[in-house]
Amino acid sequence: MKDLRRLLGLLSTNWHWQALGILLGIIVVLTNVGLLALSGWFIAAMGLAGLGLLHLEYFLPAAAIRALAIIRTVGRYLERLTTHEATFRLLSDLRVWFYQHLEPLAPARLQMHRSGDLLSRIRADIDSLDNFYLRVLAPSIVAPVCALLMVVFLAYFSMGAALADLLGLLIVGLALPVLAFRLARRPGQAAVAQRGALRADIADTIRGFEELRVFGALDRQTAQHEAGYEALIGHERQQARVEAASGGLGLFVVQATMLMALICAIPLATAKLLSGPDIAMVTLFVLASFDAVSGLPNAYRALGETLAAARRIFEIVDTAPAVQEPVREAPPPVRFDIAFRDVGLRYAPHAPWALDGVTLAVPAGTSVGIVGPTGSGKTSLANLLLRFWDWEKGDVQIGGMPIRQLSGETVRGFCAVIAQQTHLFNTSIRENLHLAKPDATDAEMQAALRQAGIWDEVQAMPDGLETMVGEVGTQLSGGQARRIAIARAFLKDAPILVLDEPTEGLDALSERIVLDALAALMRGRTTLLITHRSQALRNVDRVLRMENGRVYEG
Template identity: 40%
Template sequence: MKSMRWLIRLILPYWRRILLALILSTLAITSHIGLMAASAYLLARAALHPPILDLMVTIVGVRVFGLSRAVFRYLERYVSHDVTFRVLSQIRVKFYQGLEPLAPARLLNVRSGDLLSRIVADVEIQQNLFLRVFAPPFVAVLVLFGYGLFLAHYDVRFSFILAACFLVAGLGIPLGIKGLSRGVGRRMVALKAELSTQVADTLLGMTELVVYGQIQKHLAKIQRTDQKLQAQQSRIAGLSALSSALTGMIANLGLWAVLVLGILLVENGNLSGVNLGMLALGTFSSFEALFPLALVPHYLEQNRAAAERLLELIESEPAFKSSGGLSPRPKGMDLAFNEVSFRYEPDAPWALNQLTFRIPQHGKMAIVGPSGAGKTSVVNLLLRFWDYDAGQIDLGGHSIREYTPDDVRGFIGVVTQRTHLFNATIRENLLLAKPKATEDELIQAAQQAKLHDFILSTPLGYDSRVGEGGFKLSGGQRQRLAVARVFLKNAPILILDEAMAGLDPLTEREVMDEIYRLMEGRTTLVITHRLLGLEKMDEILVLDHGRIVERGKHGELLQQQRLYHMLWETESVFD
């Protein structure tokens, strides 16, 4: 029920629009009842050949009910869908607001296809919340009371017949369908999520699947999941048809019950014969309010299952604790780790173990070491993607926890080993770093990253699209585009996490020359397994299993003949 309370809280701000939609829906059904009842009354009166003037009011009534039904139904659809789309927009906003603090730490174990399914499919399912879950019962109750009072004006027993039929069709049938469809809604949500995940995995890994001949195997897996989903959808379709048939049968029984009672009343002189058809067809028409009720439990189950999947993510605890207040003013751009310890899981080994170092303002430090030594963990902590378990990290004389994550990231320009490019133009991908950058600034940043000449060689220049994930670019071009972003951002702190990965040796030296110029006047941290150019660093730290095992300048570390010297020799062999 927690998920439903969350959804109701999102709906309540629109209660005025909701009330208007319910009234309009009730008026639309009332117009339908009035149209059928007035038509039956008109035919009965006309059979007696009265003067035409005696029929004028009824004729006008038929026309009014016919037109008003269309008008009220249009307005009801307009208002109810307006409410639905407003609620969906709120759900999307709440979901993204809850999701953003979780990235990337809490999303590592969430498959991209499943995440996409939650963002799209699970949110879209909530469009049924008002239209097919909340509105139909309220409208049915309003129609029951409204038309029941009308019938009571002729004989209260008509109202009892209507109430009994509404009770059976509006409560008994939905409960029966609920029992037959138990669990189908949840299974459909789960199967849709699994199908989306499988399709996304197949599309993202298409190249590898083709190379290793696994396409047919994955397509067969998708087909099996699709068949399971179709089976559940067919079951719901069958139950929907059954519920419609049963509701129609109850409607016809209600019509016959009103007719039988009406005939007896006509014979006793307690009811005019011309009113008999009006009451019977009016009763039959009132069942329009009951047809949507049968599948309310199914849609409710779907909505709850989808909402629980959304809440499962957005109610997760972020990996870091934010102060929630205003960030302090940094006294400088120095960085300091003071006996910092960190691990990714409570039972995992320490990624960093009592790490201590300091980079003064405008200083240049490199961290090297074998894979798994903890180099990237340093970057993750500085960018507030994770929070450390012990010790303290200072930025500008203040604990990094005192800053908001956005402010910390605003101080830092970073090039990571894995560069994500959006399916947009080169210009748009560059403007992520500085949305209000001028054309000259874009060109200068691209020139510094040795990318400008390549951009000019493309048909549309800076307006050329890079494709999904930048697949139209080579690995080196993607990396240079990431470097250009850092040049454009021009942040006071520079972090390079394997920034030269994917570059050929010649381009690597050219880009490194530009980066060294960018380092001037900035606090710089270089994370790398490549030792090229590290002689220009003020200090080099050698990590192994999260600990500093060596530190010093390039020449000093080579003379010590330890791990750094071993890495240097290994690199020299492969170069």
């Protein structure tokens, strides 16, 4: 219920389009009912007039039928246009809203989510919210308004037919939707969760194809996916049963209501209170009146899925970022020395200290190499400096300014990062460089690539700067990818460098080339170099050792 209320709150931004869509929906339903009923009356009346049993002035009803047909057609078109406009605006607002909440959570709060699952939330879960306005909310307003007007109109001709219609409309428009919602809610929730898990599994499998083939585990993995799909089909089958049953029942109620209305109306005709054409009109009016409610059982059947999708989105949106931004940002520092003062960090409230009273200083323009066994806390230093995590004790400063007083964006604006896993996007070298400086000219890019020692190789590639680097840079060698990342850092021209295992995974020759490029990059910049490799330390001014979250001199 809370999620439903929240979902309604999210709709408020586009209420003009939504209200217009609902108004047009009401007009379309009423003209459709009017058209069918009047046509029925007219055909019956014409038949009687043909037999000479009735004198019929046919001009007015014929004109009314034509007018209703035009209004219905144009109205239906405009209604589709506005409701879809409202829905797509809503979806795009929701995506922006979700992304705005997602971005501050990276990387700390997103590490427990699988990337395939996040993609599923951004795309499929938000998409499934289109069901809410289009099929649930708008028809839920259109239906009672139209039902009320139609029943009042019918009561003028036959109270019995009006009551029968009211009962039928209540069954199809209220009882069946509630029942369908209840029965399909659990399988709907399960289907949404299962689809998310499957997408994440498949994304994982595609990423790990190489390993799966090497270990001969592809068949096992495929069998697991098949089992997952079987489970999904099971949930979908349950929902399909509810859909089929509510559809069949709905149809039965429509026919039964028509019969009831006819039974109520015939005695009125015998008593000469209604004419023959009136009977045809009343009967067809009852049939057409279900146009207002016929979509509701299936819409409410799908509502369980929609709410489950909304829950998955709210889960992310409600996560508090790991780092709180300052209410008012302090002026940016003008010096770029780095200082950690007695810093204590734990990744969870009762976890062991990952950093346990770390104090270190890197004077501006100098470099410090950090070595130490795995898990000793080296990368954690970088995580704090980049404002990806917050710490519990002590302080981290840049140029004497506590970085907590600066926004994460400002702090990261001062830093360039090169890590073992520095991400290259699956696009051209040019676009990857643009990331660091969107307005970089070709000459600037060329200079940066030259400084990174890779210009000659890029120039020799058939497509030069337009060369596509492939998924995470797989079309390049490890050393080339690293040097493109270095060129990117040259372009950014940030005063602080964070190098986290920048030569990891490279052979001796590539390492030497990358280290030469890094030496040029480090000149004049405050540098924190985290490494296991002794070669990498040749360029630094000072070496510190980390052990169990503490820092020791060389």
